[in-house]
Every structure is written in structure tokens, then in C-alpha cells.
Amino acid sequence: MNNRQLFLSHLAQTTDFPLMIEIEKAEGIYMYGPEGKEYMDLISGIGVSNVGHRHPKVLEAIQNQLDKYLHLMVYGEYVQSPQVQLAKALCETLPSHLDNVYFVNSGSEAVEGALKLAKRYTNRREIISCVNAYHGSSHGSLSVGGNEIFKRAYRPLLPGIKNVVYGSFQQLDEITENTAAFIVETIQGEAGIMVACSEYFKALRRKCDETGTLLILDEIQAGFGRTGKFWAFEHFGIVPDILVCAKGMGGGMPIGAFIANKDVMGAFKNNPLLGHITTFGGHPVSAAASLATIKVIQEEKLLEQVETKANLFKKLLVHPKIRSIHNKGLMMAVEFESFEVLKPIIDRAIENGVITDWFLFCDDAMRIAPPLIITEEEIEKACGVILEAIEGR
Template identity: 35%
Template sequence: MSYQFPTYARWNVTVKEAKGSWVIDEHNQKYLDFVSGIAVCNLGHADEDVLTSIQEQLGKYWHMSNLFQQPIQEEVAKKLVESSDGDAVFFCNSGAEANEAAIKLARKFTGKTKIVTFYQSFHGRTFATMSATGQEKIQQGFGPLLETFEYLPYNDVQQLDHLQDDVAAIMLEVVQGEGGVVPATEDFISKVKETCEKLGALLIIDEVQTGIGRTGKPFAYQHYNLSPDIITSAKGLGSGLPVGAMIGKKHLVETFGPGSHGSTFGGNPISMAAAKATLAKIFEEEFLKEVEKKSHYFIEKLNNVIGTHFLVEEVRGKGLLLGISCKEEIGEIIQQLREEQLLTLPAGPNVIRLLPPLTVTYEEMDVAIEKINQVFSKQKQSVLSE
């Protein structure tokens, strides 16, 4: 019997310890972890530098109200601003909270209420971010949603022409993660940018999953000719400690003055210590170049080994946020990969999502490819025997 609400479809794996790219269960079974806490442990599990930073802060103090000056918050905020197009940061505890802050800021700054998002997007599970999410399965059972969101088809340039000047913001992921690992096209991004300028709407880029080096750049929007008004971040920012951030441009700063928004635990010093050490490593130019190099290697090998398999439509994504799009539902394949000691995720019913730590080795990628090939080969044998 569990004393928790059954809100998660938990796997039959009980983690005992984890280090780097590997997880060990209670039976001492070792798994290659290409889930990474869902793009959270970008430096792998239990990174030594992050651990040292946390321990140092634990020896000083654990929590102070945000009414007090906290220099460690300024250090992390400066690093985020220097590595993005933003000028100021609001700290919170999660991606959903960062997106809530972005929605509030956009509405308050523009004086308008409509936020445009896209089908198959995912922005969180609070009431506003659930309403922003363009997936019916996330919204079912909760009654009327907030009416101020409009959904359009992703990567559909023409649909943007129908928008009017009542739009406060357009909000999107430049790679839809939960929605199937679908990168935005250059034409689509150009049209979104043009539409925001024409309508006087803000551009919000949700980088909760795609940010903090996941695609080989500090933020995924930097693969495109974009300069967002607001960027949201979380997941990989704290290497497993709860932290989120909304990064905004200078012209928005006065709109979020004292009393306009807040978070008791936002910018918690322990989480800030984790974020400080995480960013110091991931935002290094050589580290990011290596992520892109690993991405090219992994994609090429995946295409060479399983790309022609009858179930595979394509391998897609950016950096080390990759998806294997299949012609059939992949729930059973995910389970079989887990039985082969490779942990992966679905991204919708037909896409296997691969999120290795950014510190993954080439040997570990080869092991993963071998395990994926084994499972796909079994699928082929199963079809032939029928």
C-alpha cells in the first residue's frame, strides 16, 4: 500500500543509488539512464562540483526570506542573463511556476489577456499552464479551462495570419518535447517573430526542457534568429534540486515591481548553489561544442543502425533531446528497453524520447544503440514469426 496519491504510473524500478549515466536498483541491477530525470540531470547523477557547492552552502544557511539580499541569487541571475537575451530574472521552483510568471507578466505588461500556444505543446500542470498546454489528455476532468488561451497547429505558418491585435503573447517550445520531439522549422519561427512584431505581442520561449545546454547551446532558441521577450527555464538548471527561472528583457522589469509576484522558496540558497555550479560547467563553450559533437555522433549512428528498420519513420531532435518516431505505438518497446537495462521515455504514443546526460560518453551511446537495436530486432523477428 502507498500513502501517496497515484498521480504517477510508476515503473517497477526502485532506485538505490545513481552516479553519472547509471542508476542502480535495490537488486543491484544497473541501468543506463537516458531519462536523466526528464532532462534534469544534465551533468549526470551526483556531479561532484554540484555536490561541493551544495555542501558549502549548507554550511552557511539553508533559507532566508526574499526580503533579504542574497548575493548567490545575483550570481546565478547574472550568469543566466549573460548567456541569454534577457536582462532580469525571477526565481521560482519549477517550470510550471516559471511559465505562470511569464503568463502573468505578459498580461500585465501588455494589458491584453489572450495567449497563443500550439497543439501538442506542454507548459505545465497548474491551472494556467494546463490551460496553456495544447493537449486534451492533460486537461480532461478539470472542468472549464481558462478562456484566454488559443491553440494553433505547430509549424503551420498560414494559421498565424488569422491572429488579431488582442494577443498579449505567443508562447512556444522551439522543440516540442512531450509533444513528440518536434523541432520548429525556420519558416515557422520567422513567421512567429514577424507576427509578434506586427501585433505588439510578446514572444515567450518555454525552455524548461530544451534549455541549459540540452541542444548544444545555452538555450535552444539560439539555434534560430530569435530574441525572445521572455524565456522560461527549470529542469536542468539545478541538476536535480528544485529551481525555475523566468528571464525577461529590460522593458518588462518595472511591470514586475514589489508585490506583483513572489515565491517563498524561489531562489532558495541551496538550489542556487546547485544552479551556480551547474551553469559554471554547462555554459562553457567547449562543453557545449562537445554536446553538439555527441549529438551528431548519436544521430548518425542511430540512423545507420536502426534508421532502415520497418518500424522507424525518422530520428529527429536537436542536441541530446532526440526522438525515434515509429509507425506504431511504442509503449511495449519502452518496457522492453527497460528490461534490457536502458531507461527511455515516450513522447506521445509513437516516439521514443532519448535524454542522456550531456556528460554521456561515446561508449555509453554505443551501448544504448546496441540495446535499441536488440529490441528493434526482436520486433522484426516477432513480425516474421506471425
């Protein structure tokens, strides 16, 4: 049996229609099939490969760590240089209020930890999240998701969850002294790149302060330079109580984190002790890769290039079938009339070597979130392929 047959026979499937693209190698913004077919990755593996596939400095960090040690002990017991140096580097990108990092393996796990921490610290049980939010697929993270289609088959989920409309000033009154946390994507991703205004975030911050509610910002997709700032909340003049990150954090390696004040994070140490446990969280190889990723973003000045590159996409992607483009930096949604119009365009673009996608809760919009290292020439090439796909070629 070949790999495609083995894939269908033995690998758990998530749909009846997987893409079935076979990849043998990846480099930079490109992936390559067995026969050498080249694919331009315009979605970064869904927000993961922010510094591109197999960045040389990330590979070097991984190799150096492989020569030292792999897993040693469950998280939080041994002093491991990759974890310690990564935590320090992360805190240096953040306001001083956020000075304590808990490493996990993924975005869903980071959300789970953040929710537990908020409930434990406040001794409250109610959590508020937003309509069309996506925070992950495990039971707790699914509970605070905002789309019933994905939730109904798995109920009962966590009790005490309220959904409000992202960006709604009026519904901020739902936050009360009973609310442990308000969890929100700084930029709503799977809703199709929805961006609330600064005034909303400032009002949200005030309401959380007034009620003693912890504000959790989910930057699993929006963090690590995707929007042109290292953290998306920097655009809005606020600071969260707990910050959640993953995806673009690891340079292609699995890692996530939730970050809070040391006093807040200390709630996990007593009653009970070991209030949150992970075996592989902050794996030394992933931590080394993540530290290298931060250095690449900073040293190659990728943040400074994001807005120019996003504007070039918007300048080039002009067609009567494109209704609008909304974005925050290189986190972009290109809107069409319907999924029925969009899906053949995506399929033709893939056939012609450019990989895009749609959004879970916005299937009439094309997802564009390329590696931040993409060049202007590559943007021009990619947009040419997309425009040809729109024309049916």
C-alpha cells in the same frame, strides 16, 4: 512493509502502472537499484540531469551553501549571494535585452509567472499557444497546453486561450493587438521533438513586434545545452521577450525561472505591488547548484560535444522497425510504427539496464535525452541494448 509496498500505500499515484523501479544511488549517467542493478539513464529524469547525476562540482556547491544558510525569507527581499550570482551568470548567457530574472521552483511555476507578467505588462487578456504544446500541469500552464485529453477533466480553465499549429505561417494572423502573449516551446517536446524552421520563428517575431504581443519561449526542456546551444532559440536568429527555463537548470535540484527585460519585469512592482510572490523561489541551495551547473556546461565544453554525440546515436540506431529519428541535438525522438510496437521495446530495454520513455502526445516515438556528459562508448553500449530490445531480446 518494504519501500515498494509503502510507495503503493502512501505515495500519491499518477497512474495505475508506475514503473516501480527502486533506486538507491545515482552517479553520472547511471542509477543503481537495491541489489546493485545498473541502469543507464537515457532520459535524464526527463530533461533534468543535463550534467549527470550528482556531478562533483554541483555537490561541492550544494555542500558549501549548506554550511552558510538555507531558506531565509520569501523571494525578492533579502540580498542572497547564490541568487544574485546565478542571475548574473544567466544574463551573461543571453542577449542584453534579457537582463532580469525571477526565480521560482519549477517549470510550471515559471510559465505561470510569465503568463501573469505578459497580461499585466500589456493590459491584454488573450494568450495564444500551440497544438500539442506542453507547458506544465498547474491550472494556468495547463490552460495554454495544447492537448485536450489532458485538459477536459479540469475545465473551466483560463479564458481567452487560442491554440494554433506550431510552425504554421498562416495561423500567425491569429496574433492581433488583443493578444498579450504568444507562448511556444522553441522545440516541441511532448509532441515528439518537433522543430520549426528559422523562417517561421523570424515571422513569428515580426508579427509579435507588429502587434505589441510578447513572445514567450518555453525552454524548460530545450535549455541549458540540450540542443547544442545553451539556449535553443540561438539556432533560429531571434530573441524572446520572456524566456522560461527549469529542468536542466538545477543540476538535479528544483529551480525554475522566467527572464525578461527589466522594464517588462517591473510591471510586477506596482498596481498591485508584490504582483507575483513565491516563498521558496531561488532557494539558496538550488541557486548554488544551478550556478555550478552553468559552470560545468561551460568549463567542460559540453555544448561542443552535443552534435557529435547526437549523430552517433543516429548512426547506430538503424533497424527496419525504426521509421525515423528526429532531433535537435540530444533532444531526440526515435519513431516506431505504433505504441504497441514501442512499449515492449522500452520495457525490455529497461529490464536490460537502459531507461528510455515515450512522449505524452507522441506515444509511437522513443524519448532519448541523455545527460550531456554521456561518452561515445556509453552511447554505443546503450544503442546495443536498444537494438537487442527491438529484436525481442
